Amino acid sequence: MLISCFLFCWGNGSLRENSKLRDHELNPTVDMEKWMKMLVRDSEKQIPQVPHWRFCYTILCQESIIGAFIIHQLDLDLRNAVCVFHFMLRALDTVEDDTSIAKEVKVPILMAFHRYIYDREWQFACGTENHRVLMDKFHHGSTAFLELKSSYQEVIEDVTMRMGAGMAKFICKEVETIDDYDEYCHYVAGLVGLGLSRLFHASGVEDLPPSTFFHSTSVFLQKADVIEDYLEDINEIPKSRMFWPRQIWSKYVDRLEDLQYEKNMVKALHCLNDMVTNALLHAEDCLKDIGAVRDPAIFQLFAMLLLITMGTLASCYNNIQVFRGVKTLRRDLAAKFVDRINTISDFYQAFYDYACMLKSKIDDNDPNATKTKERVEAILKTLQGRQNVITEGELASLS
Structure with a gap:
């Protein structure tokens, strides 16, 4: 689920100042792990000492070792709302992900999920490991939800309603076209x-257009x-779960699963x-959004x-x-940037470097090479333009 990915990212610059390891030279793949665990232990002291809140924050920590600490950089009300x-x-994602649930059972649950969040008695056993524990103790989430102020409840109810309906739709159909994929x-x-932008807006910390921001x-x-x-x-x-759109993969193979075979490299x-x-x-x-x-x-x-x-x-x-199951390690990437991205200028430069890295890998024999180059060049041009309009005041405000 995307929200878990959000929480692999780092909070504000005070993270480094709060760490007892701040004076140490950290190896991003070894010492950084110890550092993050220390931050989580410190942040746990701020969790309300009641079972439902402790359980919600425990789930958060299980998703990301630094997720709880990031949220603790926010004011108490907003922190609890994001949790x-x-x-x-x-x-909701656990219900969608469990492919053992029959469609005729899963779809009604997804459609009605926005009502279950108000129900301390509702329970549905599904998922595996930590996710199953979450579902078995869903009443803790409902109890915490009911303690939020109404403006936060309205956002969470609306997002779960729309997301549940969308998930249900794609339980019943394949991702055929690029339009399907985007939807x-x-x-x-x-x-x-x-939803996050609306929560930020409701809290008063950002005056962003919540109907479009961060989409x-x-x-x-x-x-x-x-x-x-x-x-x-x-x-x-x-x-199997298939999210690559047929409109793209059918240009190359007869079945999506055929891409993993050596003969089709x-x-x-x-x-x-x-x-x-x-x-x-x-x-x-995205670059326009973050600039605001x-x-x-x-x-x-x-960033x-x-x-x-x-x-x-x-x-x-x-x-x-990619077809061998080797993944980029998000934690390593986050560790790489924690001491490097303090201003929007730092961000633009790092994004520019990645765009250049991708551009250098484009093979002229690839059937989409021209299109890929055009898109990377457009990104580089946007970055160059935004760098030119940054003022010293803007840089100082984000340092």
Whole structure:
């Protein structure tokens, strides 16, 4: 689920100042893990000492070792709202993800889920491991939800209603066209971004247009996830999950699962590059969105999200390892940027570097090479233009 991916990103610059390890030189793959665990332990002291809130924050920590600490950079009311938002969407996603549930059972639950969030008695056993525990103890999420102020409840109810309906629609149909693909990504990801922006707006920390803000950012990330999760989704038990649109993959193979076979390596790379090129369509809107953010914590949250996404796409492009199940490590990417992205200028430069990395990998023999180059060049041009209009005051406000 996309909201879990949001929480792999870092909060504001005070993270480093709060850490007892701040004076140490950190190895991003070893010491960073210890650092994050220390931050979570410190943040746990701020969790309300009642069972339902402790359970909701425990679920959050299970999704991301640094998720709870990021949320604790926010004011108490907004912090709790985002935690409950995560809980409810994680539960909704657990129902959608469980391919063992019959369609005739799953669809009504997805459609009615926005009503269950008010019901302390509702329970539905599904999912595995931690996600099953979440569903078994769903009443804790409902109890926490009912303690939020009404403006936050309205956002969470509306997003779960729209997302549940969208998920139900795509339980009953395949992702055939690129329009289908965009619509599916809107339901499972775009709505997360819109919901977060509405929560930020309701709290008063941002004066952003909540009807559109962060939608492109969310879809951009979702498409990177769909690309990276190819093998995992194809091998899902008891039934494959197929999110790559037929309109794209049918140009290269007869069946989507054929892309994983060695004999189809060249076709697989061409299809992969086509998918990456499609995702790049959203990058320019993302750059416009983040340029309007004023709160430092929210800026760094979305800056890391966008850099991880662009880094993932640059890594996946023309990379056969995508079909072997090898994934980019989000934590390593976040660790790489934690001490480097303090201003919007830092962000633009890092995004520019990833775009250049992708451009350098474009194979002129690829059938989509011209289109890919055009999209990367458009991104580079946008970045150059935005760098030229940054003022010293804007940089200082985000430092």
